[in-house]
Amino acid sequence: MTMSTTPESLSAKQKELEKKMTEERSQSHTAPASLASVAQTKVSRPAGAKRLGTGLEARGVHAWFGKNHVLSDISVDFASGTVTALIGPSGCGKSTFIRTLNRMHEFIPTAAMAGEVLLDGKDIYAPGTDVTKIRLKVGMVFQKPNPFPSMTIGENVLAGLRLAQLKSTNKDDLVEECLIRAGLWNEVKDRLDEHGGALSGGQQQRLCIARSLAVSPHVLLMDEPCSALDPGSTLRIEETISELAESMTIIIVTHNMQQAARVSDYTAFFLSDGGPGEMVEYGKTSEIFSNPKDKRTENYVTGRFG
């Protein structure tokens, strides 16, 4: 037995490593300036005339898994035609929150929630609400690309229509339009009859975006849509998000500060210190990244903790 394996020396070593990493981080992220400048150089979108719906508003949303209170009193107004980024450390309840926004939360057997979510002014949890109609209007893109394996690329795009039993007059045009908007058309236009699984991960994710666009949702929820993608695909999807935001309300969860700064108009910072996750700060993205009001937000966006 050598000394290097005793617990004391191990933890000392670890502390040293952590210290070094924190130092490196604070050096490499001379961040507030650069992120803030990214956040500010964004061209602001014109108030579009083709807006779908009037936005989504969460009022005092709480969430539980069994007895475990994981989300406490979240109130945000997502205005139509804006992109809002949700940021925060792992496990603070971002996914749980956006899943309450299209009623996917209730899919988990132990789940419970409180509060209101207003879609175009109406509470989606009101008794008698048709859940499938809500999910048609509030689309969702998951972290892991999940095209339907039994369907071709074209069928995947149209899957939402078939699932919801909607009629469409011209399916070919719709497939083309959705794939163009998702930035995938040029890559797949000659292979629409191939299976969705035959695409690369980034292409699959854009296919999933196209799939959710086909039912023309008013709101699009994206849970870390780029976490498994290369920088090129990521940029392509970010462009897509900017284009989509002209007509839709977009809410995106991301662990990538640069991405949040690049694509979003508003940013919400979530945090859980042992208890349920809370929204520490919400504001214009340029404000959050250049001039955060809360110390914890500043630490997080500059990479000093989390």
Add this chain to the structure above:
Amino acid sequence: MSIETDNPLPSKEKKITPQPQTPWKTSGTERASSLIFILAAAAASYMTVALTPMKGILPLTLLFFIFAALFSFIRGNRSRGIVAGQDSAAGVVMAIGMFVALLPIASILYTTVSKGLPGLHRGLLFNDMSAATPTDPITEGGLSHAIVGTFVMVMISLAIALPLGLLTAIYITEIRGRFTRPIRFLVQAMSGVPSIVAGLFILSAFVYPITKTFSGLMGSLALSILMIPTIARTAEEVLRLIPEDLREAGLALGGTQWRTVAMVVVPAARSGLVTAVILGIARVAGETAPILLLTGGGDQININPVEGAMGSLPFYIWKSFFFGSEEAVARGWAGLLVLLTLVLILFATARFFSTRKVR
């Protein structure tokens, strides 16, 4: 001619093209030494049998197994230590276990093929037994009525068992209602129901009180009782493999649960479900007890399941052996060979579909 460059990479001419090698595989010398050890084990066991009162093939095989395990332990121990010794002894024991388990299967196959082949003749698949008795020469008659009967009954029982089995599996994996656990338990218990019980159930529930005659349909009902648990359990396993993501994606697109299951989950499990169907068929194709009780077992082709006796392969085999004459027994073996071939084809098809990757 040589020009000095800063390039640290060796120039193309000097490079030796590497040959593909597999250093992790067993080499020829190792294989030879293994062979020597096996021969040594064989010799040792032979000597023991020769020198001691233990005689016969059984002690010989047993001793051979023991010596093989012992020698491989010593060999592994000497070359790479005690752990390697245990490892190679365990390997030998497992190889022996596999061999012993395969023996009866090989024996069944061999017996059936060797005894069934002489009974094969051209008319076998095209003639029925309406104009021949089992004691006639083997070239008379055939088993077309039995094949047709088995086909009709298996198809009817499949038509009953597939929807019920699939819906049961969907209830367990998709709906996950309050009765999931009791139903799973019931399905498992049902797969242990002896086939004669299924036959007696149909006999007392349908034949005596209602139809009062034997028929193919009654046989099919009993077979479907046996088929449902096989299909339900296999389908359940297959549906369980479908990632949760796909269900969530379907629901998030505005599908109801029912449409999500029908459009996304079941199609994604398609090839596995084909396997479930084939395994279900293979399970009942050779069932004899309920067939004897319920079908009446005719000697001519009858495709009407609700009227008249219906022949089938198991019945044909049973009847032939029952007669006991040389020709009849030869017919029985030929029938067995046909049945076994059919079941093997079904299993091979099932394997083909189940090993194809679910994209």
